[in-house]
Amino acid sequence: MRYWLMKSEPSEFSIDDLAAQKTIDWYGVRNYQARNFMRDQMSVGDKVLFYHSSCAEPGIAGLAEVSRKAYPDRTQFDPAHKYHDPKATPENPRWFNVDVRFVKKTRLLPIAELRQHPELATLRILQKGNRLSITPVDPREWEAILALLGEKA
């Protein structure tokens, strides 16, 4: 079982949307490294920090988990979709996504607060130049973050 942080712009899809919808296919990832994490390393039951990015209050907004292992991203085949990829075919899909299930909404844990904790200095999203929308979280980091959230690890 692994731990992950997954970014979403709340104007596109927020923790409240996930709470309402219960489960989402995490479509739209068009970065190979992030795709590979989903396709090659994620399994059902993996724990997820749901992160709000590109917004007024960037930070961790809730907890989720992987509920289905990776399969081809439906939007790559749809010419009308903004995530359409003309080079992808059902026989040769290029992009994959997992399903993510809502666990709970937490307090908003801002990125500025994450930066204050030395034990989180290694957190991938805090590294300079980080842009990956999906990053692994190590167990120590996970525990430290859950403690900050007042959740039991």
Place this chain on the structure above:
DNA sequence: GCCAACGTTGGC
């Protein structure tokens, strides 16, 4: 809106 960082594209 700014800008650093980074990934992708395409000409050669």
Place this chain on the structure above:
DNA sequence: GCCAACGTTGGC
């Protein structure tokens, strides 16, 4: 295979 140009990300 190199690398300049370009587009995107995302915090501030």
